[in-house]
Amino acid sequence: MKSLININARSIPDAIQAAQQAIADGNQVAFSGGGTDLLQQLKDGTDLANVIISLRNVEDTRTIVSSGADISVGGLITLNELAENPLIISGLTAVAQAAASVGTPQIRNVGTLAGNITQRPWCWYYRNGFNCFKAGGDQCFSVNGENGQHAIFGGGPSYIVHPSDVAPALVAFNAVFTVSGPNGNRELTSEDFFVLPITNPERENSLEEGELLTGVRIPAVSANTVSTYYKVMDRQAWTHAEVGVATVIQRNGNQVQNASIVLAGVAPIPWRVQAVEDFLVGKQIGEAVAREAGQLAVEDAQPLANNAHKLPMTAAAIERAVLSLAAG
Numbered sequence: 001m002k003s004l005i006n007i008n009a010r011s012i013p014d015a016i017q018a019a020q021q022a023i024a025d026g027n028q029v030a031f032s033g034g035g036t037d038l039l040q041q042l043k044d045g046t047d048l049a050n051v052i053i054s055l056r057n058v059e060d061t062r063t064i065v066s067s068g069a070d071i072s073v074g075g076l077i078t079l080n081e082l083a084e085n086p087l088i089i090s091g092l093t094a095v096a097q098a099a100a101s102v103g104t105p106q107i108r109n110v111g112t113l114a115g116n117i118t119q120r121p122w123c124w125y126y127r128n129g130f131n132c133f134k135a136g137g138d139q140c141f142s143v144n145g146e147n148g149q150h151a152i153f154g155g156g157p158s159y160i161v162h163p164s165d166v167a168p169a170l171v172a173f174n175a176v177f178t179v180s181g182p183n184g185n186r187e188l189t190s191e192d193f194f195v196l197p198i199t200n201p202e203r204e205n206s207l208e209e210g211e212l213l214t215g216v217r218i219p220a221v222s223a224n225t226v227s228t229y230y231k232v233m234d235r236q237a238w239t240h241a242e243v244g245v246a247t248v249i250q251r252n253g254n255q256v257q258n259a260s261i262v263l264a265g266v267a268p269i270p271w272r273v274q275a276v277e278d279f280l281v282g283k284q285i286g287e288a289v290a291r292e293a294g295q296l297a298v299e300d301a302q303p304l305a306n307n308a309h310k311l312p313m314t315a316a317a318i319e320r321a322v323l324s325l326a327a328g
């Protein structure tokens, strides 16, 4: 393994300045939250950084604060802290459940919210040194190869699935992503933050070189809002979603006033299914409505040769998630 320079940043401005200096000196830089994904990337050679800016000693952005109008979650909050926070459990249940569903207790203990959202894709080809679009090459090996776990929506030219469980739950709550870098701070909607391969096949988000994800801001939800994150895996633990569904419903009695449905594991970005959201508004939640919602979600899916199993899986996951949010 090549030698690496590790810089322990003390604050977010310190991290940004250290990154800027290292880039100016001709280095490739990576930020490290918990390092649970980054270390593997460095070993695999998918991340070519030679300077690591560790955020372990950074004290800012480790809080969860409610202003009444919104909840701000710092990027360095660990997934365990997110999953166990009373404010998140009660108001943003799907976010707490998504965080609790990630990997293993060890990963959740050190893995950060920012690292979870910005982790790189786990496509077998990319992680094993194939020079595909994601690695700067000019082809996708999965499209005619191993594609059982790849995208059924939004694919091409890369067919990765976005690997985060937490991001779809945040998108379902209309979270805004806060970013800091040498040119100051930016707030981005999910539409601006996440990037489809058709726009840039090498990246999954619009972070620029030297920029950090410092947290998310989630608008306050009404008291009659309920939510859940339903995750389907190919084994019982330690793994990413085959399909995940973040469902947020504002209801009056059992009638849907507003719905937000965002999928994990099926597209290169957290995938909002607007048609299902529109369908649910005004409906009484029940078995037939939930089933129709699930079927509607996959009408536009475009499976590859080996991932058509994700269609019934997605439909069933939505059906169960919606039904679980029925009043009483």
Ligand SMILES: Cc1cc2nc3c(=O)[nH]c(=O)nc-3n(C[C@H](O)[C@H](O)[C@H](O)COP(=O)(O)OP(=O)(O)OC[C@H]3O[C@@H](n4cnc5c(N)ncnc54)[C@H](O)[C@@H]3O)c2cc1C
Binding pocket: 030, 031, 032, 033, 034, 035, 036, 037, 038, 039, 047, 075, 079, 101, 102, 103, 104, 107, 110, 111, 112, 113, 114, 115, 116, 117, 118, 119, 120, 163, 164, 165, 166, 207, 211, 212, 213, 214, 238, 239, 240, 241
């Ligand atoms: C066995 C295993 C199982 C896993 N299962 C799941 C799962 O079920 N669900 C899931 O969602 N994830 C899963 N993961 C992926 C991931 O490791 C965790 O989600 C974790 O939260 C990543 O956070 P981290 O802080 O360790 O990230 P790091 O490893 O520190 O960073 C990940 C990436 O984000 C970049 N980065 C880190 N922090 C920032 C920042 N503030 N701003 C900009 N870029 C940043 C890094 O440079 C790197 O490219 C799994 C990983 C493993 C090894």
Ligand code: SF4
Binding pocket: 121, 123, 124, 125, 126, 130, 132, 133, 134, 135, 139, 140, 141, 142, 143, 150, 157, 158, 159, 160
């Ligand atoms: S799906 Fe994306 S990461 Fe996987 S081989 Fe194709 S281009 Fe590479």
